[in-house]
Amino acid sequence: MTKGPHPSGELGSGEDFAHRGEDLAALLERLLAQAQGRTQKDLAEQAGISYPTLNAWVNRTRGTSRIDPEKLRAMVEVFRRWGVKTTPREFFASVGRAVPGPSGDEREAQLLRLYRQLPESRQRDLVKNAEAMLQLSRAI
Incomplete structure (x- = not known):
């Protein structure tokens, strides 16, 4: 189930927009669809990730369990700048890890x-x- 923001517009600490069981590929596909006019190449460039690496995650040809936590946080920030609602928790859950504390x-x-x-x-x-x-x- 997708949860939304509080009436104040702030996200609660336990809330996120993750879909149950969504892996990184599905998450990126969903968020990129919400970022009108943006591409995998845009995301890779702005998040400081090589395009071939990002594309391999999207195509599920490269594992995601060892992704640097800062790369996950960087993707969150890029999507937020693009006006797409997402959370670090959502990204970490998509690679099967707990969020390692707030930044x-x-x-x-x-x-x-x-x-x-x-x-x-x-x-x-x-x-x-x-x-x-x-x-x-x-x-x-």
């Missing part, structure tokens, strides 16, 4: 979302705590 950008975005939900006095407290944690980490 730095995802952690920063999560922290900012949480910060903005706090009352102003708690925001100040959070900044003070973060500064104290930074000082401690420098002392170690």
Whole structure:
């Protein structure tokens, strides 16, 4: 089943658009169909993947279990720039792996979302705590 965004437009941490049992080839085919006017060559170039490698994944002539996690994340980012909704979880699931924790950008975005939900006095407290944690980490 496909899940959509929250009413706020944000994706929940447990939500994604993956279709059950979809391998990388099927996922790429589906997402490329949503990226009007975009091709495998465009995806390969913008994600920093050689076209023959990407094409082999799409044609299922090359294994996907050892794909560098950063290549999977790069493809997610390319599709997002193209306006296609997808998640890292969806890509990692398509190659049979768990997502290896949020990327730095995802952690920063999560922290900012949480910060903005706090009352102003708690925001100040959070900044003070973060500064104290930074000082401690420098002392170690």
